[in-house]
Amino acid sequence: MxxxxxxxxxxxxxxxxxxxxxxxxxxxxxxxxxxxxxxxxxxxxxxxxxxxxxxxxxxxxxxxxxxxxxxxxxxxxxxxxxxxxxxxxxxxxxxxxxxxxxxxxxxxxxxxxxxxxxxxxxxxxxxGIGRSTPLEHVLPALRYQLRTSTAMGGGRERAQGLCLIASDADVALGSGSDPEVRGTALALLLAVSGRRLRPGELAGPGVPALTA
Structure with a gap:
């Protein structure tokens, strides 16, 4: 670095x-x-x-x-x-x-x-506290989690075989041929980190696999 x-x-x-x-x-x-x-x-x-x-x-x-x-x-x-x-x-x-x-x-x-x-x-x-977390904070964190195994606190295995699309950043992570999961970058970060989200925060055919 x-x-x-x-x-x-x-x-x-x-x-x-x-x-x-x-x-x-x-x-x-x-x-x-x-x-x-x-x-x-x-x-x-x-x-x-x-x-x-x-x-x-x-x-x-x-x-x-x-x-x-x-x-x-x-x-x-x-x-x-x-x-x-x-x-x-x-x-x-x-x-x-x-x-x-x-x-x-x-x-x-x-x-x-x-x-x-x-x-x-x-x-x-x-x-019930909201925060508009800057994308320049969320996206690096999301990318790091996708490179890191779940055994080390990351989310690589959770997102394996999926294409994550950040709706607020025009960013796609993964292969375009894989099942898609769409949501804000923050929602995707929380999901790959193993957090339970509110209904409707994520969409796409890959959601069940990511949130299993």
């Missing part, structure tokens, strides 16, 4: 973090207990996870994984417990402090962009 690409990705990550902070700034404390799109996690948990992830370095990730006996779910649970503060206000203050961070586990910086956009929607959608 060139220095320019590195800078572009992190600028997008920081913008997404600032947008989420603004969206949650006036959220009543009781709503932080609402379920997110991540099974078993409420809104407070997801924000804590974002803090934990933003503070994780490459070396730190390896050490943590060893301590968690190479169990990713266990490591995530430990991280959430560590970064979830006693009150939403305290957690929000901690989140604001990590907004400019550029740390990452042993993975491409694009993973931080995927996380910022997808987890942002994991929080916003159950709360």
């Amino acid at each position: 060139s220095a320019r690409e590195w800078s572009t990705v992190w600028a997008a990550v920081h913008e997404e973090r600032r947008a989420l902070s603004a969206d949650l700034a006036e959220l009543p404390p009781e709503r932080w207990a609402e379920s997110s799109l991540c099974p078993g996690w409420d809104v407070h948990d997801v924000v804590a996870h974002l803090i934990d992830s933003a503070k994780t370095t490459r070396i730190g990730f390896v050490r943590r994984l060893i301590a968690a006996r190479f169990d990713f779910d266990r490591d995530n649970a430990i991280g959430v417990a560590r970064e979830r503060r006693a009150t939403p206000a305290e957690t929000m203050a901690a989140f604001d402090r990590i907004i400019p961070e550029t740390k990452t586990p042993p993975a491409a910086p694009a993973t931080r962009l995927v996380e910022a956009v997808v987890h942002g929607e994991d929080i916003r959608r159950p709360l």
Whole structure:
């Protein structure tokens, strides 16, 4: 990755973090207990996870994984417990402090962009908060997910054999001879990331295969 690409990705990550902070700034404390799109996690948990992830370095990730006996779910649970503060206000203050961070586990910086956009929607959608996420943030995240296996948190296998058409970007990803799935770039990103969408967000003969 060139220095320019590195800078572009992190600028997008920081913008997404600032947008989420603004969206949650006036959220009543009781709503932080609402379920997110991540099974078993409420809104407070997801924000804590974002803090934990933003503070994780490459070396730190390896050490943590060893301590968690190479169990990713266990490591995530430990991280959430560590970064979830006693009150939403305290957690929000901690989140604001990590907004400019550029740390990452042993993975491409694009993973931080995927996380910022997808987890942002994991929080916003159950709360009924809308955001017009810039396409220049969504499309790189979508392309990265399509190159990454589901075992590593991506969506390559989910989208295999399909042609994804972003209706708001005039972009087609996949072979034109494959069954089509049409929707906004954000809806496609969430679908390949394994999120459940609202009825009607996707259309085309490939939808059942993508959302199975």
